[in-house]
Amino acid sequence: MSEAGDATVMAFPGMDSKELAVEKRKDTGGYDPSGIDLEAWTELEEQLVATIPNYDRVNKWMTFGQDKNWRKSVAKHALEGMNVLEVGCGPGSFAETISGVDLTCLDPSAEMLRVAKKRVDAVRSANGDSDAIYVQAIAEDIPLESDTYDRVFCLFSFRDFRDKRKGLEEIHRVLKSGGKLVICDAGKANAFHGFFGKVWMATGVQLMARLITKDKDHPWKGLARSYTHYGTNKFYKNLMEEVGFEVKQAKLILPFAMASRFIAVKK
Ligand SMILES: C[S@@+](CC[C@H](N)C(=O)[O-])C[C@H]1O[C@@H](n2cnc3c(N)ncnc32)[C@H](O)[C@@H]1O
Numbered sequence: 590m591s592e593a594g595d596a597t598v599m600a601f602p603g604m605d606s607k608e609l610a611v612e613k614r615k616d617t618g619g620y621d622p623s624g625i626d627l628e629a630w631t632e633l634e635e636q637l638v639a640t641i642p643n644y645d646r647v648n649k650w651m652t653f654g655q656d657k658n659w660r661k662s663v664a665k666h667a668l669e670g671m672n673v674l675e676v677g678c679g680p681g682s683f684a685e686t687i688s689g690v691d692l693t694c695l696d697p698s699a700e701m702l703r704v705a706k707k708r709v710d711a712v713r714s715a716n717g718d719s720d721a722i723y724v725q726a727i728a729e730d731i732p733l734e735s736d737t738y739d740r741v742f743c744l745f746s747f748r749d750f751r752d753k754r755k756g757l758e759e760i761h762r763v764l765k766s767g768g769k770l771v772i773c774d775a776g777k778a779n780a781f782h783g784f785f786g787k788v789w790m791a792t793g794v795q796l797m798a799r800l801i802t803k804d805k806d807h808p809w810k811g812l813a814r815s816y817t818h819y820g821t822n823k824f825y826k827n828l829m830e831e832v833g834f835e836v837k838q839a840k841l842i843l844p845f846a847m848a849s850r851f852i853a854v855k856k
Contacts, residue, residue, distance in 0.1 A: 622820025623828075624752040633749060633815060636808035638700050641680050643802050647809060648682070648745075650797045652847060659848050660686055663742055663771050666852075671739040676728045676760060677746020681705030684721065685712045690740075692721040693733070699725055728756035735762045743772045748815050753825065757832040764855040770834065776841045776849040777821050786847070790816045822849050829853045 614621050619629025640647065648656045660683045667673050669689040678684045678694035679701050685708055694709065696702050702723045710720045726732050728743075729752045741760045750756040760770055777783040790813040798809035826839040834853035842848045 617818055618814060620814060620818030622818065622824050623754065624750065625815070625818075627751070629814075630749070630751045632811065634698060636811040637679070637749065638698050639808035640812070641700065641704055643798070643807075644680055645682055646801050647794075647798050650801065651794045653845065655842075655845060655847065656682075659773050659842060659850070660744060662842075662850065663744060663773050666742075666769060666771050667740055672737060673740045673742065674733070674738045674763065675742045675744070676731075676756070677743055677749060678702070678705050678709075679744075679746065681708040683742065683744040684709045688713065688716040688718055691719070693724060693738075694721050695724040695726055695728070695731065695733075696746075697725065697727045727751065728759055730755075731759040731763055733763050736765050738764050739768050740764075741768070741770045743770070743774070745774055747772045747774045747825075748819050753820075754828055754832065757829055757834070761832050761834060761855055766855055768855050770829075770851070770853045770855070772825075772851040772853075773842075773848055775816050775819055776847050777819055778841055778846070779821055779823075782841075782846070783819075783821070787813070787817050789847075822851075825851065 614626050619626035625633065663683065664687045667687045667690050671690045673687065673690045674693045674695060675684050676695050678696045681694070681704065684692060684694050684705060692709075692713070694702065694705055696705070702725055706721070706723050713720060724732065728750050741764055747753070747756070764770065775786065777786060794809055794813065798807045799805055822839045822841070826836050829836050829851065833856060835856050836851065836853045838850060838852040840850060842850055
């Protein structure tokens with residue numbers, strides 16, 4: 590396990606396995622609904638890290654303030670005293686909202702973890718909670734014990750997994766039997782619905798990011814690609830079932846149907 594430090598993200602053990610074959614993704618710049626090839630993912634990670642100073646503000650504007658409600662609705666699944674893991678914690682925007690639980694925050698980016706630690710532990714300390722544990726790793730290779738967590742949450746990080754199946758398998762492994770995975774990410778009911786999302790990502794989001802960052806080369810330019818090649822709810826529901834989850838919910842979140850929520854239980 591690596592702790593949050595100065596290391597930059599390049600490669601992790603297990604990443605060059607057969608499951609991560611890249612050949613078929615050449616035409617899409619390295620993306621398909623099942624994952625992202627290493628070169629494209631490394632570039633995506635750099636763009637995600639570059640969003641940090643403006644991450645919360647752009648999210649707020651691009652979701653018309655709904656991201657806060659989406660986070661709240663996921664946080665409700667964390668009950669007092671539970672052992673909780675957030676996979677892809679980013680700068681801590683969700684992690685700082687849950688209290689009364691033992692919390693582990695995992696992310697591949699040392700910089701994301703550094704920012705999250707500062708932010709999340711300050712809130713936890715004010716709430717009387719112990720510091721969270723910070724783990725630098727990828728979802729596809731979680732350096733944590735099996736059957737350990739009551740809840741695993743992924744807020745806007747599942748879309749960035751290099752290998753969705755492997756990530757789900759690892760999450761399934763670290764969950765206790767009966768434990769719950771809750772994912773909140775972009776919403777895509779079908780290709781038609783996805784088209785509107787793509788247009789929004791390519792226009793409104795770009796405009797807002799440009800206005801907020803005051804930079805025409807802002808990182809949201811590249812981030813739209815992870816939405817374009819993201820799969821439908823049905824695709825990921827099937828994948829979760831194949832991995833061994835019982836999927837309780839896989840639905841678009843109203844009022845704008847911009848995001849989806851999955852609730853899946855380890856059988
Ligand atoms: C958009 S941020 C989400 C931040 C936060 N969870 C939130 O509530 O807004 C996505 C995060 O997923 C992380 N990530 C990317 N690939 C990942 C992977 N394969 N496994 C785990 N996390 C990953 C990125 O480093 C980034 O910090």
